[in-house]
Structures are given as structure tokens and as C-alpha cells.
Amino acid sequence: xxxxxxxxxxxxxxxxxxxxxxxxxxxxxxxxxxxxxxxxxxxxxxxxxxxxxxxxxxxxxxxxxxxxxxxxxxxxxxxxxxxxxxxxxxxxxxxxxxxxxxxxxxxxxxxxxxxxx
Amino acid sequence: xxxxxxxxxxxxxxxxxxxxxxxxxxxxxxxxxxxxxxxxxxxxxxxxxxxxxxxxxxxxxxxxxxxxxxxxxxxxxxxxxxxxxxxxxxxxxxxxxxxxxxxxxxxxxxxxxxxxxxxxxxxxxxxxxxxxxxxxxxxxxxxxxxxxxxxxx
Numbered sequence: 721x722x723x724x725x726x727x728x729x730x731x732x733x734x735x736x737x738x739x740x741x742x743x744x745x746x747x748x749x750x751x752x753x754x755x756x757x758x759x760x761x762x763x764x765x766x767x768x769x770x771x772x773x774x775x776x777x778x779x780x781x782x783x784x785x786x787x788x789x790x791x792x793x794x795x796x797x798x799x800x801x802x803x804x805x806x807x808x809x810x811x812x813x814x815x816x817x818x819x820x821x822x823x824x825x826x827x828x829x830x831x832x833x834x835x836x837x
Numbered sequence: 838x839x840x841x842x843x844x845x846x847x848x849x850x851x852x853x854x855x856x857x858x859x860x861x862x863x864x865x866x867x868x869x870x871x872x873x874x875x876x877x878x879x880x881x882x883x884x885x886x887x888x889x890x891x892x893x894x895x896x897x898x899x900x901x902x903x904x905x906x907x908x909x910x911x912x913x914x915x916x917x918x919x920x921x922x923x924x925x926x927x928x929x930x931x932x933x934x935x936x937x938x939x940x941x942x943x944x945x946x947x948x949x950x951x952x953x954x955x956x957x958x959x960x961x962x963x964x965x966x967x968x969x970x971x972x973x974x975x976x977x978x979x980x981x982x983x984x985x986x987x988x989x990x
Contacts (some may be wrong), residue, residue, distance in 0.1 A: 721888035734906065752907055752908060752909050753909055753910075753930065756909070757965075757969045757972060757973060758899065758909050758911055758913075758928075758930065759874075759875070759899065759909075759973055759976045759977070759980075760875075760969060760973045760974050760975070760976050761875045761972050761973075761975035761976040761978075761979055762976075763875060763877070763901055763907075763909065763976070764875070764876075764877035764878060764901050764902075766907075767901035767904045767906075767907040770904075770906065771906075774906070781906040787910075788906060788907070788908050809929075813978065820974065833876050
């Protein structure tokens with residue numbers, strides 16, 4: 721698998737639990753207790769998900785007093801949206817060409833209607 | 838997103854040891870450190886502080902093995918303590934997913950003599966949202982496999 725940053729980011733996003741964690745962190749920092757119920761069997765799983773997100777640079781973890789909390793790091797997400805943006809431009813450009821085409825077609829249609837007179 | 842907190846988990850389980858020993862495994866910090874936490878999690882001995890009296894506390898930090906960035910501090914207060922028979926504790930949890938404000942979760946442990954040197958532990962804990970209750974129940978079951986091993990040692 722490619723090890724470039726974009727692949728790591730999309731890999732991190734390719735999981736519903738990790739996207740749910742990011743959505744939660746978009747509302748503000750959260751501690752482990754806020755992300756995983758204490759004593760649930762899912763604690764090791766949540767830990768693994770946090771590691772994947774941290775490796776992708778999408779979150780950072782820091783200690784505030786007694787609590788370790790996770791913070792959303794939005795900058796790498798911009799790399800992902802920038803990449804997808806190119807495809808939006810592709811569609812926008814296509815739609816622009818379609819607009820131009822439809823304008824031409826309707827003008828020809830109008831002039832064709834006027835011609836017989 | 839608010840979830841309905843209507844679910845109480847219940848576990849009834851036999852341990853191959855007299856109830857004095859099973860009870861001690863919950864209140865002796867040295868023993869708790871050896872079994873508490875689902876497989877993959879543990880409670881370091883130096884984080885455990887237990888005062889098994891009414892009004893006393895039970896504090897420890899759960900960690901995930903191999904992840905220094907993952908800590909889950911637990912702070913419970915005993916509301917009923919009958920040696921070798923019953924332990925009831927309340928835990929205040931802040932920031933539980935889907936819950937506004939402080940949530941009080943009660944854990945009730947009853948130790949019954951089953952004869953033949955065995956103990957039946959009855960555990961009740963709640964309230965939980967159903968899914969989280971199921972995950973917590975699985976957490977206890979996983980943890981109890983470690984307690985089996987400790988009691989057999």
C-alpha cells in the first residue's frame with residue numbers, strides 16, 4: 721500500500737467508527753471516557769482507532785491535568801478535500817460546457833423557428 | 838443525540854473459589870491489579886486506591902496495554918459494604934456519549950456461597966444505553982476470564 725499522506729488520510733477516514741470519532745471531536749475536545757464507555761470491551765478497539773487517526777495527523781492527544789484528551793486536527797483534512805476539489809472543478813467545467821451547448825442549441829432552435837417568415 | 842438509559846446489565850457467574858477469596862479479589866489492590874479490565878486493558882497497581890467502607894472510595898486508572906495515550910480514570914464511592922457478601926458502589930461519570938451532565942452508574946456485586954468451595958457472583962450495573970451496556974457486559978465477561986486464572990493460581 722502506498723505510504724503517502726493522502727493514502728493514510730483516506731485510510732483513516734475509511735471506517736465508520738473513526739468518522740464518528742472525528743465528528744464527535746468537531747464539537748470539541750474529548751477525553752477517553754467521552755469517546756469510550758469505561759470498562760466496555762471496545763476500549764482496546766477505540767485505542768486502535770485513535771492511533772490510526774493520530775498517525776494520519778487527524779487528531780492530537782494531550783494531557784490537561786488528570787485527563788488525556790483528543791483534539792481534531794483539521795489541516796490534513798484540507799489535503800483530502802483539495803484532492804476531491806479537482807473533481808468538483810471537472811464537473812463544474814463540464815456543466816459550463818453543457819450550459820454553453822444548451823444555449824447554442826436553443827438559439828439555433830429559435831432562429832430556425834424565425835426563418836420561415 | 839440522546840440515548841435512552843434504560844438498560845441494566847446482569848451477570849450471574851460461578852467462580853471456582855470460596856466467596857472470601859472472590860470478595861478479596863475485588864477489594865485487595867494487589868489482586869485487582871492482576872485481573873481487572875477486559876483482555877487488552879489493565880489497571881496499574883500504583884493507580885489503585887480502595888477503601889472498602891461505606892463512603893469509602895475505589896479509584897484506579899484503566900489503561901490499554903501498549904497505548905500510553907489512553908487512560909480511563911474510575912472514581913467510585915461505596916454505598917453498601919458487607920464483607921464477603923455484598924459490595925455496592927456508585928460512579929459519577931461526566932461526558933458519557935449521548936448523556937447531558939453527570940451520570941450516576943451503580944454497580945452491585947453479591948457473593949453467594951454455592952457449596953463445594955464455589956461462589957456465585959451476581960453483578961448488576963446500570964443504567965446504560967443498550968449498546969453500551971452490551972459492550973460493558975462483554976468487558977466484564979472478558980475480565981472474569983482473567984479472574985478465573987488468578988483464582989486458579
